[in-house]
Amino acid sequence: MGKxxxxxxAYTRHNDIFADAFNFYLYGGKQVISSEHLHELDTTELSxxxxxxxxxxxxxxxxxxxxxxxxxxxxxAAYLLLGIENQSTIHYAAPVKNLLYDVLQYVNQVEKAxxxxxxxxxxxxxxxxxxxxxxxxxxxxxPVITLIILFSPDQWDGPLSLHEMMDVDDPAILGMVPxxxxxxxxxxxxxxxxxxxxxxxxxxxxxxxxYSKDKxxxxxxxxxxxxxxxxGREEIEVLxxxxxxxxxxxxxxxxxxxxxxxxxxNEEAAEKATAKATENAQLAGIKNLIKNLNLTAEQAMAAxxxxxxxxxxxxxxxxxxx
Numbered sequence: 001m002g003k004x005x006x007x008x009x010a011y012t013r014h015n016d017i018f019a020d021a022f023n024f025y026l027y028g029g030k031q032v033i034s035s036e037h038l039h040e041l042d043t044t045e046l047s048x049x050x051x052x053x054x055x056x057x058x059x060x061x062x063x064x065x066x067x068x069x070x071x072x073x074x075x076x077a078a079y080l081l082l083g084i085e086n087q088s089t090i091h092y093a094a095p096v097k098n099l100l101y102d103v104l105q106y107v108n109q110v111e112k113a114x115x116x117x118x119x120x121x122x123x124x125x126x127x128x129x130x131x132x133x134x135x136x137x138x139x140x141x142x143p144v145i146t147l148i149i150l151f152s153p154d155q156w157d158g159p160l161s162l163h164e165m166m167d168v169d170d171p172a173i174l175g176m177v178p179x180x181x182x183x184x185x186x187x188x189x190x191x192x193x194x195x196x197x198x199x200x201x202x203x204x205x206x207x208x209x210x211y212s213k214d215k216x217x218x219x220x221x222x223x224x225x226x227x228x229x230x231x232g233r234e235e236i237e238v239l240x241x242x243x244x245x246x247x248x249x250x251x252x253x254x255x256x257x258x259x260x261x262x263x264x265x266n267e268e269a270a271e272k273a274t275a276k277a278t279e280n281a282q283l284a285g286i287k288n289l290i291k292n293l294n295l296t297a298e299q300a301m302a303a304x305x306x307x308x309x310x311x312x313x314x315x316x317x318x319x320x321x322x
Contacts, residue, residue, distance in 0.1 A: 005064075008151055011205075011234045013065050015042075020200040022082055025147055025185055029197025033069060041066045041081070059248035063101055063146075080103060083146040088242045090150070095165060098146045099180045106143045113139045135145060146287040151242040152188040152204075153213045156279040158185065204229045205236040205238055222259040229258045273274065282306060 012018055017033035022033050044065040053094040069080040083101060091097060114134025117123070123131055130136045150156060159165045185211035195203045207226065209217040220230075231239075234254045239245035248260050283303060289300035297318055299310050 002088075002241075004095045004151065004238075007087065007234070008088065008149070009064050011238050012084050012086055012149065015067070015235070016200050017202050018065060018067060018084060020149060020198055020202050021149060021185060022086060024197055024202075025183060025200070029194075029199070031199065034071065037069055037071045037123045038067045038082075039070065043056075061101060061104060075105075078198075079142050081142050081144045082083060083144070083289035085148045086145060086295055087148055087150050090152070090156055090158045091148075093165070094182050095159055095162045095180050098148070098182050099162065101146055102144045102180075104138065106141055109141050110135050119286075145183065147183045147185065147311060150184065151209060151238060153188060153209050153243065155188045155212070156184060189309055201235050204258075205229060205235050208239055208245070209243050212239075212245065227259050230255050231258055266284050269277040279314070279317070282314060285319065286314070286318065287321075 012021065019035040019038060023029060023031055026032070043066045044060065062087050063083050065084040067082050069082055083100075083105075085094075085098060087094075094258045110133070117134055118134065126136065156236065160182055163174055163177070166174070168174055168177075168179070181254055185206075187206045190210065195207045197203070198206070204226065207220075207221060233249060236245070236247050236256070238250060240247060244317070247256070247258070249256055282301075285304050286297060286300040289295045289303060290297060293300075295303065297315055298311065301314060306314065307315045
């Protein structure tokens with residue numbers, strides 16, 4: 001597992017971040033899904049296709065984050081299964097990948113129903129089809145929704161549906177092939193005004209990612225609505241591993257002001273550039289004195305007024321340049 005995968009999974013596993021992503025995508029930012037109603041589920045999707053004699057080849061896949069939602073809707077209990085797949089790069093087979101996850105989950109639900117019926121031995125009065133499949137007429141499936149979050153500033157140019165992956169134009173044929181569309185949150189596609197629909201740090205993380213390749217827009221954001229953005233260690237780790245933000249935190253810091261951190265980073269970079277330019281000029285002057293006046297390196301450095309505590313370092317640079 002790569003660093004970006006590890007960082008994004010740890011981040012999106014938090015219930016508030018997870019709920020924020022789905023509330024943004026499904027409800028335009030309205031707080032419909034509560035983090036309190038989410039519970040962690042096993043991310044392993046393992047199945048032996050139902051209807052076999054248990055000798056089929058097992059299929060095993062691992063989701064990034066998978067949670068169950070238990071809430072009340074119109075006075076009734078509502079249950080929903082939600083998954084997040086984090087991408088630091090574009091996945092060009094995403095429709096097939098996510099379709100497999102969802103199908104395996106539905107297969108698991110059918111198998112679970114069949115196991116329960118076998119345990120209860122409630123076969124009396126059932127039709128042959130119910131008995132053979134193990135799934136009774138009144139049994140129901142829980143909806144499964146898988147959401148992709150792209151932690152990259154790139155425009156998603158991969159397929160958004162199963163049909164888009166097929167080299168078929170005949171509508172009669174496509175009409176017979178069930179389509180499957182992915183659900184995607186990509187920073188490049190989010191209008192600036194819509195980032196305010198997030199209610200956690202996820203909005204700031206995705207905004208930073210959106211502008212990470214555009215210095216002018218990044219500066220505008222940090223001078224405006226992003227001036228007071230404070231991010232913690234997990235958010236910084238996501239940005240550093242996904243877009244090489246190079247943000248640093250001291251050992252005792254739990255959060256940093258992003259605008260201030262970038263200002264300090266730019267100042268340090270400018271200081272380093274100035275120091276390097278000064279040293280290069282010193283090296284050129286020393287070489288010139290050595291060549292034209294036959295001075296030693298030490299004599300040349302003394303003539304140029306270079307502090308003695310810098311001589312060893314500069315002499316080493318002179319040796320490297322030979």
